[in-house]
Amino acid sequence: MPHHAPSAPILYSFSNPEELVDALSHFIVKAQKEAVEKRGKFTVAISGGSLPQFLNGLIGKPGVKWDKWQVFYADERVVPLDHPDSNHKLCMDKLFSKVPIPPDNIHTIDYSLKDDLEDLSDAYEKELIHEFANKDSARFPIFDLILLGVGPDGHTASLFPNHPLLSEEDRWVAYIEDSPKEPPERITLTYPVINHASRVAFVATGAGKADTLKTVLDEPEAGLPASRVRPITPGQVFWFVDDAAASKVEYPRTKM
Numbered sequence: 619m620p621h622h623a624p625s626a627p628i629l630y631s632f633s634n635p636e637e638l639v640d641a642l643s644h645f646i647v648k649a650q651k652e653a654v655e656k657r658g659k660f661t662v663a664i665s666g667g668s669l670p671q672f673l674n675g676l677i678g679k680p681g682v683k684w685d686k687w688q689v690f691y692a693d694e695r696v697v698p699l700d701h702p703d704s705n706h707k708l709c710m711d712k713l714f715s716k717v718p719i720p721p722d723n724i725h726t727i728d729y730s731l732k733d734d735l736e737d738l739s740d741a742y743e744k745e746l747i748h749e750f751a752n753k754d755s756a757r758f759p760i761f762d763l764i765l766l767g768v769g770p771d772g773h774t775a776s777l778f779p780n781h782p783l784l785s786e787e788d789r790w791v792a793y794i795e796d797s798p799k800e801p802p803e804r805i806t807l808t809y810p811v812i813n814h815a816s817r818v819a820f821v822a823t824g825a826g827k828a829d830t831l832k833t834v835l836d837e838p839e840a841g842l843p844a845s846r847v848r849p850i851t852p853g854q855v856f857w858f859v860d861d862a863a864a865s866k867v868e869y870p871r872t873k874m
């Protein structure tokens with residue numbers, strides 16, 4: 619089979635958060651429409667951190683078919699689901715408690731397995747296998763959309779700089795016990811999963827992310843975790859940022 623290099627990232631920069639929220643919700647609904655037309659459902663993985671607050675353009679938006687969404691977490695902290703550090707709690711607070719998504723369509727970690735992180739991450743992987751296996755012959759799941767953030771150190775999901783997990787090639791879900799950012803115990807989707815997605819969209823805002831974004835987009839050879847997100851063709855990576863976050867970036871912007 620011919621090998622195609624991954625497509626270059628597409629960078630959208632907005633002058634204010636309202637424009638970003640609006641464009642992002644439009645982009646997500648378009649992705650959902652395509653997926654539902656093709657396969658009758660929309661598989662999406664969502665991060666925590668600052669990202670969920672930018673999804674509020676979906677609340678009450680016409681065209682969102684919540685019953686077709688199957689939601690997983692791109693990463694999750696190993697804490698109770700109602701703990702302030704839980705990415706699930708954050709997504710519930712910012713979005714899912716405000717929309718008619720069936721609770722069974724939101725796939726959370728099984729916190730009762732907290733004493734054995736291998737079991738906990740295997741159980742989450744099984745949840746993915748149940749959703750994706752046998753639907754196509756791919757070795758890895760093909761998410762319709764993965765929504766990611768980027769930390770000031772360039773980490774994304776719970777893939778941190780210089781961590782051995784960056785080299786994971788087999789597992790769909792892996793655990794980490796020594797996250798440099800609190801809390802230390804987490805699970806994360808691995809690169810093979812992220813880089814098989816149909817679309818990955820990063821969201822990053824604020825001047826505090828300007829240096830990080832410059833390194834990620836202008837110096838991919840530095841190998842920061844977010845730069846390594848390069849979905850295999852025909853997958854595509856998009857960046858939704860504000861002008862403050864993009865202020866130091868030379869990488870070309872695309873008009874929406």
Ligand SMILES: O=C1O[C@H](COP(=O)(O)O)[C@@H](O)[C@H](O)[C@H]1O
Pocket residue numbers: 665666667668669693694695705766767768769770773774775776799
């Ligand atoms: O710890 C995490 O950090 C990243 C980035 O967070 P942000 O607040 O700087 O946007 C986030 O994407 C990830 O889900 C989370 O667990």
